[in-house]
Amino acid sequence: MSFPKNMSVTYFCWTCKKEHVLTEDIAGSLGVKCDSCDGYIITPSGRVQVHMRPVVSVFLFNDGEKHWIAAKTLEEAERCFNAEYNEDRNKYTLEEIPYEQYHVCNIRDKDASSGKEITTSLLLCIQQADSFPALLASTVY
Numbered sequence: 001m002s003f004p005k006n007m008s009v010t011y012f013c014w015t016c017k018k019e020h021v022l023t024e025d026i027a028g029s030l031g032v033k034c035d036s037c038d039g040y041i042i043t044p045s046g047r048v049q050v051h052m053r054p055v056v057s058v059f060l061f062n063d064g065e066k067h068w069i070a071a072k073t074l075e076e077a078e079r080c081f082n083a084e085y086n087e088d089r090n091k092y093t094l095e096e097i098p099y100e101q102y103h104v105c106n107i108r109d110k111d112a113s114s115g116k117e118i119t120t121s122l123l124l125c126i127q128q129a130d131s132f133p134a135l136l137a138s139t140v141y
Protein backbone atom coordinates (compact mmCIF):
# COMPACT_ATOMS: atom_id res chain seq x y z
CA MET A 1 0.00 0.00 0.00
CA SER A 2 1.45 3.38 -0.98
CA PHE A 3 1.31 6.30 1.41
CA PRO A 4 -1.89 8.23 0.61
CA LYS A 5 -1.51 11.95 0.01
CA ASN A 6 -3.26 14.35 2.42
CA MET A 7 -4.73 11.46 4.37
CA SER A 8 -4.14 10.43 7.96
CA VAL A 9 -4.14 6.66 8.35
CA THR A 10 -4.83 4.90 11.63
CA TYR A 11 -4.11 1.20 12.10
CA PHE A 12 -5.73 -0.84 14.87
CA CYS A 13 -3.92 -3.61 16.71
CA TRP A 14 -5.62 -6.94 15.90
CA THR A 15 -5.37 -8.03 19.56
CA CYS A 16 -5.85 -5.02 21.88
CA LYS A 17 -7.40 -2.59 19.32
CA LYS A 18 -4.95 0.17 20.24
CA GLU A 19 -4.70 2.90 17.58
CA HIS A 20 -1.42 3.45 15.77
CA VAL A 21 -0.87 6.27 13.32
CA LEU A 22 0.70 5.02 10.10
CA THR A 23 4.08 6.56 9.41
CA GLU A 24 6.13 6.38 6.22
CA ASP A 25 8.56 3.89 7.77
CA ILE A 26 5.98 1.18 8.47
CA ALA A 27 3.80 1.78 5.40
CA GLY A 28 4.25 -1.28 3.22
CA SER A 29 5.97 -3.31 5.96
CA LEU A 30 4.81 -6.77 7.02
CA GLY A 31 4.63 -8.29 10.49
CA VAL A 32 4.59 -4.99 12.44
CA LYS A 33 3.99 -5.58 16.15
CA CYS A 34 1.95 -3.50 18.59
CA ASP A 35 3.93 -1.62 21.26
CA SER A 36 1.34 -2.38 23.97
CA CYS A 37 0.76 -6.10 23.54
CA ASP A 38 2.03 -9.09 21.59
CA GLY A 39 -0.44 -8.55 18.75
CA TYR A 40 0.11 -7.37 15.21
CA ILE A 41 -0.71 -3.99 13.67
CA ILE A 42 0.22 -5.37 10.26
CA THR A 43 0.15 -9.19 10.12
CA PRO A 44 2.96 -11.12 8.40
CA SER A 45 0.61 -11.60 5.42
CA GLY A 46 -0.15 -7.85 5.28
CA ARG A 47 -3.62 -7.74 6.76
CA VAL A 48 -4.60 -4.47 8.47
CA GLN A 49 -7.56 -2.90 10.19
CA VAL A 50 -7.40 0.61 8.94
CA HIS A 51 -9.23 3.88 9.32
CA MET A 52 -8.45 6.69 6.89
CA ARG A 53 -9.37 10.35 7.17
CA PRO A 54 -8.27 13.51 5.38
CA VAL A 55 -5.81 15.72 7.28
CA VAL A 56 -8.17 18.67 6.74
CA SER A 57 -11.87 19.47 7.12
CA VAL A 58 -14.09 20.95 4.42
CA PHE A 59 -16.12 24.11 4.97
CA LEU A 60 -18.87 25.30 2.65
CA PHE A 61 -19.17 29.06 2.17
CA ASN A 62 -22.38 30.26 0.52
CA ASP A 63 -22.52 33.85 -0.70
CA GLY A 64 -24.95 33.18 -3.53
CA GLU A 65 -22.24 31.02 -5.04
CA LYS A 66 -20.97 27.98 -3.16
CA HIS A 67 -17.29 27.68 -2.31
CA TRP A 68 -15.76 24.57 -0.75
CA ILE A 69 -12.59 25.28 1.22
CA ALA A 70 -10.38 22.63 2.83
CA ALA A 71 -8.44 23.73 5.91
CA LYS A 72 -7.25 22.47 9.27
CA THR A 73 -9.52 24.86 11.20
CA LEU A 74 -12.55 27.07 10.60
CA GLU A 75 -10.42 30.18 11.19
CA GLU A 76 -7.95 29.06 8.54
CA ALA A 77 -10.80 28.43 6.08
CA GLU A 78 -12.25 31.89 6.72
CA ARG A 79 -8.87 33.54 6.17
CA CYS A 80 -8.58 31.69 2.87
CA PHE A 81 -12.11 32.70 1.84
CA ASN A 82 -11.50 36.37 2.75
CA ALA A 83 -8.19 36.49 0.92
CA GLU A 84 -10.04 35.33 -2.19
CA TYR A 85 -13.37 37.16 -1.88
CA ASN A 86 -13.10 39.68 0.98
CA GLU A 87 -16.82 39.72 1.81
CA ASP A 88 -18.64 41.04 4.88
CA ARG A 89 -19.41 38.31 7.39
CA ASN A 90 -23.17 38.98 7.04
CA LYS A 91 -23.01 38.35 3.29
CA TYR A 92 -22.28 34.62 3.50
CA THR A 93 -23.21 31.51 5.44
CA LEU A 94 -20.74 28.93 6.57
CA GLU A 95 -21.00 25.25 7.53
CA GLU A 96 -18.66 22.33 8.05
CA ILE A 97 -19.32 19.37 5.76
CA PRO A 98 -19.58 16.08 7.72
CA TYR A 99 -16.85 13.61 6.75
CA GLU A 100 -19.49 11.03 5.75
CA GLN A 101 -20.42 13.31 2.84
CA TYR A 102 -16.90 13.68 1.42
CA HIS A 103 -17.32 10.59 -0.75
CA VAL A 104 -20.84 11.34 -1.93
CA CYS A 105 -20.89 15.15 -2.04
CA ASN A 106 -20.48 15.50 -5.77
CA ILE A 107 -19.49 18.89 -7.01
CA ARG A 108 -19.23 20.28 -10.50
CA ASP A 109 -15.85 21.42 -11.63
CA LYS A 110 -14.14 22.39 -14.86
CA ASP A 111 -11.54 20.02 -16.22
CA ALA A 112 -8.30 22.01 -16.42
CA SER A 113 -7.22 20.73 -19.84
CA SER A 114 -10.48 20.33 -21.76
CA GLY A 115 -12.56 23.04 -20.02
CA LYS A 116 -15.45 20.54 -19.91
CA GLU A 117 -17.67 20.30 -16.82
CA ILE A 118 -16.92 17.23 -14.77
CA THR A 119 -18.33 15.81 -11.55
CA THR A 120 -15.92 15.08 -8.76
CA SER A 121 -16.03 14.41 -5.01
CA LEU A 122 -14.62 16.44 -2.15
CA LEU A 123 -12.39 13.54 -1.19
CA LEU A 124 -10.79 13.45 -4.65
CA CYS A 125 -10.26 17.21 -4.55
CA ILE A 126 -8.53 16.90 -1.16
CA GLN A 127 -6.28 14.15 -2.41
CA GLN A 128 -5.24 16.25 -5.39
CA ALA A 129 -4.51 19.47 -3.47
CA ASP A 130 -0.86 20.49 -3.09
CA SER A 131 -1.24 22.61 0.04
CA PHE A 132 -3.84 23.85 2.52
CA PRO A 133 -5.91 25.89 3.06
CA ALA A 134 -7.21 25.38 -0.46
CA LEU A 135 -10.27 26.45 -2.41
CA LEU A 136 -11.43 23.06 -3.69
CA ALA A 137 -14.26 24.18 -5.92
CA SER A 138 -16.84 26.87 -6.58
CA THR A 139 -20.28 26.62 -8.06
CA VAL A 140 -21.84 29.57 -9.80
CA TYR A 141 -25.62 29.80 -10.18
Ligand SMILES: [Zn+2]
Nearest residue numbers: 013016034037
Ligand atom coordinates in the same frame (compact mmCIF):
# COMPACT_ATOMS: atom_id res chain seq x y z
ZN1 LIG B 1 -1.95 -4.39 20.84
